[in-house]
Amino acid sequence: MFVGHYSVAFAAKGERDKIPLWILFVAVQFLDYIWATLVLLGIEKLRVIKGFTAGSMLDSYFHPYSHSLPTALIWSAVAAVGYKPLCKWLGYAWTTSAALVIAAAVFSHWILDLVAHPGDLALYDNTWKVGFGLWRYRDPEFALEIALLAIGITLYLVRNVMPPIRKAAVIAFGLGLVVVQIGDTYVPRTPLTDKATVLGVWIFYTLFVAIAFVVEKIGSRRQSSPL
């Protein structure tokens, strides 16, 4: 699962909690940020094998700290607790319900990975591995990613008040993510090393976070200008 994770970030944004979209973008990929970091540190293990599954080259044979069920729950709780000091630091409004939304957004990553991953998600430690393996079926997996993203963006546009220019920017961002997913699923490429792969994960995910930040600024000056 790749851009499909962002469907949850878009869908979770609402007028009540007003969680910044960029924070939700970090939340839904929080487990992968931990995973990429631990692979870079040599603690978690990854093999990148061409044709490992039809839709992905990643053989994540050891990632119990970022992607097992118990640690996913722990990281969700950590993110929910950490959201309060983060809001304080950045000057954002904080609510209990927002913290719960953050926890759910972080945990959604595991649920969506469960659909796509080929039996590499441990239910305990590094054993009892599960995964429905939709990555073995390239077109259905791609279709699911895009369908989820479309639903998430639609909910975002319906649930939030924004100027038309930002609506257009959100749709353009969504189309950009579709292009990225097309590239990831269908454009053949030679496998990078494990370290280069997760470095790419860090860079791309952070680029999307930055775009999410900028998108929510678009048109805000006009909206909040004094009468």
Ligand SMILES: [Zn+2]
């Ligand atoms: Zn993941």
